[in-house]
Amino acid sequence: NSDDLKKYPKPLENDLKLLKQVKCDAVFLPDVDEIYSKKITSQNFDFDGLELEMEGKHREGHFDGVGTIVKKLFEIIKPDNAYFGEKDFQQLQIIKKLVKKLNIPLKIIGLPILREDNGLAMSSRNSRLSEQHKKAAPFIYKVLRNAQQRFTSKTPKELTLWVEEKFKNHKHLQLEYFTIAEEETLKTIENIQPNKNYRAFIAAYAGDVRLIDNIRLQ
Structure with a gap:
């Protein structure tokens, strides 16, 4: 929701520092207008019921928004591989379904959950x-x-x-x-x-x- 989005941490400088440490070659940092230039609205997706379980029951329409933005990013970047963490496993499965249904020539790779020393999933x-x-x-x-x-x-x-x-x-x-x-x-x-x-x-x-x-x- 919009309130959650406003509160969501966006530590850009720290993210860039971490990417530099792993020798990242390029970073795509679009501004809002670049992504929403045509006043984009969420598409309605059919993910074969994946969107109706768990998070879908508690966050109505959430995965339509996810699908819309991720599809837009894939269209702009045209990557060969895309990596998503297993912490949001439902999102990972939905993006795999998105790529399969739209025949996007792209491999989706899930990455294991990283945890703090006390077991808390990193986020x-x-x-x-x-x-x-x-x-x-x-x-x-x-x-x-x-x-x-x-x-x-x-x-x-x-x-x-x-x-x-x-x-x-x-x-x-x-x-x-x-x-x-x-x-x-x-x-x-x-x-x-x-x-x-x-x-x-x-x-x-x-x-x-x-x-x-x-x-x-x-």
């Missing part, structure tokens, strides 16, 4: 956390790890109820959702089936900062 949003919430936020990954360990001994419903109970009385974190879904369709599962890949997905608020994370389940 620009972390800089907005208060000291109190910085101490509390690693609890999210701790719960995911515990869910991973219990995956084969509990049903998905039992595991979901267990996670919800863990957050129920937490003083500094508010659970928005926890779900176990199949990686390809992102649909919440009721039973575990062989030869399928599953992930646990979570979204929680630390004060007014919304944090998401996920973990592969074996």
Whole structure:
């Protein structure tokens, strides 16, 4: 939403410094007019239902906006490869679907989640956390790890109820959702089936900062 966009950290100088360290050759820094020169409005996309799960249930129209801007960037840059982190796994799957449906000659590559020493998934949003919430936020990954360990001994419903109970009385974190879904369709599962890949997905608020994370389940 627009309020979240305004608050989202944009540490450009630090980003450029990090890119220089890894010997980046070029950086594309368009201004607003370059991207929105024709008063672009969000297209309506059909991502075969991927957009209706998890984040889509809580952020209506969000992935239409993602698809519109990412498509615009691909049209301008015409890259051979594009890299997206697995922290926003749903977005990664949706962009793969976008490229496939529009026959864009481009390879989408997912990159593993990078974490702080305490397990918290790295994100620009972390800089907005208060000291109190910085101490509390690693609890999210701790719960995911515990869910991973219990995956084969509990049903998905039992595991979901267990996670919800863990957050129920937490003083500094508010659970928005926890779900176990199949990686390809992102649909919440009721039973575990062989030869399928599953992930646990979570979204929680630390004060007014919304944090998401996920973990592969074996």
